[in-house]
Amino acid sequence: MVNFFRKRLVQANRDGTFTIRFPDFIRELLVDLGSQLDTALDHDTNPDLHRLFPTAYADDAERDAGYQVFARGELIDSRREAIALLAETANNETLTDEELTSWMHVVNDVRLVLGTRLDVSEDGHDDVEPDHPDHTLYVLYHELGMILSEIVDGLMSALEQQSDGDEPDDDLEGFGINLTDRPDDSHPSDEN
Numbered sequence: 001m002v003n004f005f006r007k008r009l010v011q012a013n014r015d016g017t018f019t020i021r022f023p024d025f026i027r028e029l030l031v032d033l034g035s036q037l038d039t040a041l042d043h044d045t046n047p048d049l050h051r052l053f054p055t056a057y058a059d060d061a062e063r064d065a066g067y068q069v070f071a072r073g074e075l076i077d078s079r080r081e082a083i084a085l086l087a088e089t090a091n092n093e094t095l096t097d098e099e100l101t102s103w104m105h106v107v108n109d110v111r112l113v114l115g116t117r118l119d120v121s122e123d124g125h126d127d128v129e130p131d132h133p134d135h136t137l138y139v140l141y142h143e144l145g146m147i148l149s150e151i152v153d154g155l156m157s158a159l160e161q162q163s164d165g166d167e168p169d170d171d172l173e174g175f176g177i178n179l180t181d182r183p184d185d186s187h188p189s190d191e192n
Contacts, residue, residue, distance in 0.1 A: 010154030
């Protein structure tokens with residue numbers, strides 16, 4: 001059953017910041033995974049990194065090789081900056097848009113690496129039995145997906161606030177439910 005009334009783990013604030021409600025063990029996990037990703041970026045031949053550096057020109061190997069030489073360093077630098085910012089802000093209760101976006105990039109990158117290692121596809125059903133040797137990695141992959149979803153929802157909520165000029169959404173507003181105003185002045189007990 002969905003808990004409609006739980007607090008969001010990433011809440012957009014009116015001042016453009018975000019309140020972060022991830023428990024400490026999630027924060028520590030993200031820092032550790034970011035550190036592992038940083039180390040993995042040093043290994044050009046690591047096949048698990050393939051999705052982080054996709055082919056730009058599938059029909060032209062020479063042109064793609066040139067792109068990889070040009071872009072790879074910049075991509076690594078931007079990933080390392082995001083990892084460093086996540087580590088610096090992991091214990092903060094409030095993040096800026098830039099900081100939360102860095103968290104999003106790191107979580108997404110780690111998920112891409114895990115997905116490559118596990119050979120996860122968009123259309124595949126990736127549930128595995130508890131005795132599967134990679135069960136823990138699959139669980140981590142799915143948990144990172146939920147964390148990523150929380151971050152994206154928080155960022156989207158802030159964009160909606162900016163475009164509407166309204167106060168932050170409450171938990172029921174997204175469902176089109178308004179419990180304070182009736183469409184007319186009638187009351188259900190008046191109909192009897």
